[in-house]
Amino acid sequence: AQTVTQSQPEMSVQEAETVTLSCTYDTSESDYYLFWYKQPPSRQMILVIRQEAYKQQNATENRFSVNFQKAAKSFSLKISDSQLGDAAMYFCALASGSARQLTFGSGTQLTVLP
Amino acid sequence: NAGVTQTPKFQVLKTGQSMTLQCAQDMNHEYMSWYRQDPGMGLRLIHYSVGAGITDQGEVPNGYNVSRSTTEDFPLRLLSAAPSQTSVYFCASSYGVGTSRYEQYFGPGTRLTVT
Numbered sequence: 675a676q677t678v679t680q681s682q683p684e685m686s687v688q689e690a691e692t693v694t695l696s697c698t699y700d701t702s703e704s705d706y707y708l709f710w711y712k713q714p715p716s717r718q719m720i721l722v723i724r725q726e727a728y729k730q731q732n733a734t735e736n737r738f739s740v741n742f743q744k745a746a747k748s749f750s751l752k753i754s755d756s757q758l759g760d761a762a763m764y765f766c767a768l769a770s771g772s773a774r775q776l777t778f779g780s781g782t783q784l785t786v787l788p
Numbered sequence: 789n790a791g792v793t794q795t796p797k798f799q800v801l802k803t804g805q806s807m808t809l810q811c812a813q814d815m816n817h818e819y820m821s822w823y824r825q826d827p828g829m830g831l832r833l834i835h836y837s838v839g840a841g842i843t844d845q846g847e848v849p850n851g852y853n854v855s856r857s858t859t860e861d862f863p864l865r866l867l868s869a870a871p872s873q874t875s876v877y878f879c880a881s882s883y884g885v886g887t888s889r890y891e892q893y894f895g896p897g898t899r900l901t902v903t
Contacts, residue, residue: 678830707890719831719878719894765830769890774819774838774882775846776892778830 676701678768680779687756688787694741695751695782697766706770708742708749713781714762722764725749753784761786790814792895794879800901801869809864809898811879819882819889820862824848824875825897831878837862869902876900 677700687693699708710722725733725742733740737757741750753760766779795810813820821836823846833846837856851873853865862881866873876899880892 683828709891717876717897717899719880719897721891724891767831774890774892775821775833775836776823776831776880776890778832780828780830 676703676706676768676770676777678766678777678779680766680782682782683780684783684785686785686787687753689756689758691756692752692754693756693784695753695764695766695784697749697751697779699747699749699766699768701747701768701770703770706768708740709767709769709776710738710740710751711765711767711778712760712762713765719765723751756786758786758788760784792879792881792893794877794895794898796898797896798899800903801866802903803869803871805869807866807869809866809877809879809900811862811864811895812860813862813879813881813893814860815881815883815893816859817881817883817893818859819892820856821846821880821892822852822854822862822864823878823880824873825878826875834864834877866900871902874900874902 679698706727708725712720723735737754739752763781765781767776792813822834823831825831835854837843879895882892
């Protein structure tokens with residue numbers, strides 16, 4: 675079984691500042707993918723960034739980047755220059771092996787303060 | 789492309805009633821799945837399908853039924869609704885091959901309340 679843990683139920687950040695959301699995971703598979711999804715109040719699940727486990731280089735998408743520590747099974751999301759539109763629930767998710775089911779963490783509610 | 793669509797957006801049921809949540813995708817994705825989202829628990833997999841005619845159970849399948857007669861559609865049936873099935877339901881799909889096979893596209897969700 676695979677698990678994903680997000681230990682920060684809530685976080686806040688000042689507009690234009692940087693914030694890091696934490697995620698740890700566990701899987702016995704060697705081939706797996708990690709994702710961060712954003713869920714704004716509209717409820718839509720939006721893919722923010724993904725990381726293939728076999729890639730050592732950390733993924734980056736504009737203001738979003740990850741710190742992937744494979745040995746520590748850690749996958750944190752850094753949001754730079756935070757904007758009011760970044761306020762949302764953020765979910766860390768893991769997919770591995772031949773199955774494509776996503777296992778989600780419990781989420782981190784991010785508030786951006788003006 | 790409309791992507792992944794779900795109907796209805798909201799639904800209220802009485803205990804014991806049955807209903808079907810509809811999900812459709814127009815991206816020719818092989819893989820489709822249903823998740824439920826409960827407060828503080830993230831999303832949990834109910835059922836999934838790797839292609840037309842093939843379905844399997846996820847983490848929380850009890851009380852739900854699925855079928856996949858076409859590539860495009862993947863309805864979720866609640867056989868006899870219970871208050872414990874009050875939740876937000878998401879349908880998702882993904883392409884079959886390559887590194888994109890794990891990247892799932894989500895529908896807008898259905899908020900279901902069972903009284």
